[in-house]
Amino acid sequence: MAGKSINLEAKSEWMKGDGPESDIVISSRVRLARNIRDIPFPILATNKHAGEALNRVRAVLQSEELGEIDAFRLIELDDLSDLAKRVLMEKHLISPALVNESRRGAVVLNENESISIMVNEEDHLRIQILFPGLQVKEAWDLASQIDDIFEAKLDFAFDERLGYLTSCPTNVGTGMRASVMMHLPALVMTQQINRILSAISQLGLVVRGLYGEGSEATGNLFQVSNQITLGKSEEDIVDNLYGVVMQIIGHERAARQRLLTESRIRILDRVNRSFGILSHAAVIDSKEAAQRLSDVRLGCELGLIRGVDPKTLMELVVMTQPAFLQQHFGENLTPEERDVRRAELIRSKLKA
């Protein structure tokens, strides 16, 4: 069964730790919201409507055009355990809304999980591309290609004046959300981050934490995305985001260099202590783990710590989330047990 073959390792393409500007940019994401014109939108859909939407998507998956892009499999959420659903959430492949609120929810994934298409989430389709490093243009190109294939087979709800119609008015227009996940420890340490975040918000962009809206910026990970989907072309949105991200990268790099020249020993001490704690602690909560993994990642990028693969660090940020941990250890764990197992997992990964 498709549901059984789901990849429960923290090894999605976007966590590879390579890609352009990967010293600062973890991943780039483009998501397109689309709805099928003659089926009620998911908020109003019955089970039958949702099943119909799912069938139409399934039919497109058989198309030759899509096969030329990659091999895909469709996973229905009802076939997954609660834990498997949470693991996919923690890998950013599906959303909490798909898990908690959808009828006949499903997700279409390619092998390396860079493409994830949610079905019957808030909209009938959410086409999502997730690439490592700063590849927001590349992600948009691929999303657009896939969108074209679906659009050729399905009649999408589209208004000449407004653009694509979506369940939530904030998505109307392009239906696009482009976002970039950035690691900004030096801007946080030098206390420039708030000034920069407030500047970003005046440029039509929003900033969130690792796990989306309302989530804290654990581990100094910040997700920058476009606020506006209407009245601008997709290319303009992507260009604007790219330009702002390049500026933030410049600030973060400058802050890192300043730390290296002005506070070398202090920063060396900090990243090494974090490494020492991660490789020896017997108990660690997810917030501390994320913060210390951030320190170690910075240490690697600055050449202060050697012999640690930055990829391992991003894997660990994801793998030490609650569901991942429980999946990894194959049992339900209390928060206290999770803190022990999290420490165990980090120790063993850092030793390897």
Add this chain to the structure above:
Amino acid sequence: MAGKSINLEAKSEWMKGDGPESDIVISSRVRLARNIRDIPFPILATNKHAGEALNRVRAVLQSEELGEIDAFRLIELDDLSDLAKRVLMEKHLISPALVNESRRGAVVLNENESISIMVNEEDHLRIQILFPGLQVKEAWDLASQIDDIFEAKLDFAFDERLGYLTSCPTNVGTGMRASVMMHLPALVMTQQINRILSAISQLGLVVRGLYGEGSEATGNLFQVSNQITLGKSEEDIVDNLYGVVMQIIGHERAARQRLLTESRIRILDRVNRSFGILSHAAVIDSKEAAQRLSDVRLGCELGLIRGVDPKTLMELVVMTQPAFLQQHFGENLTPEERDVRRAELIRSKLKA
């Protein structure tokens, strides 16, 4: 020259980390204060008087009886650099008073530094025995033997009613101070220490830190000694101290066991984090170093940390003191530089 051959390593007998009850007792010390009757006491002595006292001591050193105990060498403080003096102080072989206030101050040492006789400190002679572990009776026996040899050659100031006369009235009588250095981390962690310290003080004993009067109990090291030197025999003083120390040992062991059974994971986490920090930090001040070395020592004693020699830990507590550090690195260091070198020294010793 004697002054040149001084042992600047942190390798005195008392730091060996063995001896009875060495899981808790670092060292035992007995010190006898003696004065030569026909020479003015050091506070009133001229340089000439002090030189005379020194000559009398030097003469005794040639005696066959003393030679049967061990080989000794006499080091005049004027022959030592400031740094070497401070190193001897940090090794507990000489006192700050000998360094700062004496005329013609000197110290007589045997090879392994378990015997140290200060000359022209507050009293003409301060015969000091320093043994590893709980050996306060053994230390008294040896001190008494040496005292007998000196007393046979020198006429000590002695009053039939009061006993030995000393510069400070608190030492009159036996002239003896017996003390035991204990490592009591579990009593500190379980917050029983204050109750126990106040009980001790009601038994005629005083508690000080590692570096004597007024020094804080860094690294959970507590020095318990007799308050009273008058109206009691040396044997009674030693027996009383021994008995109280055995009781404190019992409390500390019980507290360690309770930590192990009731908070095993918390204590495991604490000692391992301290080990991780000590083996990775780039900067560390002496207070933090002492605290973390205390944690690691506890971890070793409880079998939670393996592969670390407890002897190394006590060596490091001494070696990371300011003068030792500077002697080790062969240069004058600012406090900031010391914190860096201290971290360096600890890392290299723990790696070895």
